[in-house]
Amino acid sequence: MPHPPKPTDAELLILRVLWAHGPSTVREVHDALADARTVAYTTTLKTLQVMTEKGLTLREDHRGQHLYRPRLAEAETQQRLVRDLLDRAFGGSTSKLVLQALASRRTSPEELREIRRFLNPRSPKARKESGDD
Amino acid sequence: MPHPPKPTDAELLILRVLWAHGPSTVREVHDALADARTVAYTTTLKTLQVMTEKGLTLREDHRGQHLYRPRLAEAETQQRLVRDLLDRAFGGSTSKLVLQALASRRTSPEELREIRRFLNPRSPKARKESGDD
DNA sequence: GTTGACATACGACGTCTCTCGTAGGTATGC
DNA sequence: GCATACCTACGAGAGACGTCGTATGTCAAC
Numbered sequence: 001m002p003h004p005p006k007p008t009d010a011e012l013l014i015l016r017v018l019w020a021h022g023p024s025t026v027r028e029v030h031d032a033l034a035d036a037r038t039v040a041y042t043t044t045l046k047t048l049q050v051m052t053e054k055g056l057t058l059r060e061d062h063r064g065q066h067l068y069r070p071r072l073a074e075a076e077t078q079q080r081l082v083r084d085l086l087d088r089a090f091g092g093s094t095s096k097l098v099l100q101a102l103a104s105r106r107t108s109p110e111e112l113r114e115i116r117r118f119l120n121p122r123s124p125k126a127r128k129e130s131g132d133d
Numbered sequence: 134m135p136h137p138p139k140p141t142d143a144e145l146l147i148l149r150v151l152w153a154h155g156p157s158t159v160r161e162v163h164d165a166l167a168d169a170r171t172v173a174y175t176t177t178l179k180t181l182q183v184m185t186e187k188g189l190t191l192r193e194d195h196r197g198q199h200l201y202r203p204r205l206a207e208a209e210t211q212q213r214l215v216r217d218l219l220d221r222a223f224g225g226s227t228s229k230l231v232l233q234a235l236a237s238r239r240t241s242p243e244e245l246r247e248i249r250r251f252l253n254p255r256s257p258k259a260r261k262e263s264g265d266d
Numbered sequence: 267g268t269t270g271a272c273a274t275a276c277g278a279c280g281t282c283t284c285t286c287g288t289a290g291g292t293a294t295g296c
Numbered sequence: 297g298c299a300t301a302c303c304t305a306c307g308a309g310a311g312a313c314g315t316c317g318t319a320t321g322t323c324a325a326c
Binding site: 141142143144172173175176179180183197 | 312313314315316317318322323
């Protein structure tokens with residue numbers, strides 16, 4: 001299975017915990033999630049089982065418990081999601097998406113600086129090309 | 134109802150037709166959609182009925198037929214969607230989203246120029262520093 | 267008035283998502 | 297042994313989505 005499917009909302013919430021905390025038990029994920037929302041422990045467990053079935057997470061045994069970790073890196077998943085939105089809502093126009101992103105929230109000067117640095121590199125060196133497929 | 138809910142995939146497809154063609158009958162939407170995918174006429178009709186119920190579209194009578202049009206402008210909907218993704222997948226960091234957007238596809242020089250124009254509005258200081266014009 | 271071509275309304279079904287409750291395993295302490 | 301506390305597995309249900317078939321309405325032409 002080359003591409004796992006797009007994560008759903010609940011799945012993305014869990015992935016964010018895994019990306020931030022590294023490989024985690026169900027308990028750890030569940031506790032980290034508890035700040036944001038309240039669900040039963042078995043809900044977190046079941047979701048992680050489904051995610052593993054879908055190929056979104058990997059599972060390994062660790063002293064009689066299961067340890068889960070994301071199958072795809074955060075940046076890779078973000079890129080897929082952004083590409084999906086690009087096609088679905090912006091007709092593939094990156095500039096329209098970027099302009100709407102910049103308009104949708106007040107962007108901090110630090111963030112603007114980062115974007116400019118990416119767009120106008122000091123040296124004429126080529127920007128990073130993607131090409132994951 | 135102030136905010137209509139986020140459009141689903143099928144609904145967004147229809148909205149894109151409406152934004153491009155202006156107020157349209159079910160038949161017109163259905164025909165425009167037929168290029169991309171094949172569904173029964175009543176599927177398009179039903180989806181438009183649901184969308185109107187949700188507040189995504191407005192309906193008016195026109196010579197015994199119904200004319201549908203989007204309730205929100207394209208840019209407004211795009212902004213909502215981008216903000217939603219921003220929160221769900223990027224922890225609210227606009228710069229991360231923008232960078233991933235730029236990395237996710239080869240962006241044409243024309244699009245890059247547009248983004249730069251937006252980021253570096255005509256100001257002597259900015260022009261002297263970046264010299265991108 | 268009957269037919270045909272078109273329209274809308276609506277119920278129903280399969281699938282997916284999210285949620286939970288219950289059942290069953292395993293280890294530790296008494 | 298037995299209870300307690302943790303774990304996993306799994307079935308089930310409510311709701312959303314996308315899809316379609318069928319019923320019903322309208323209007324013009326014959």
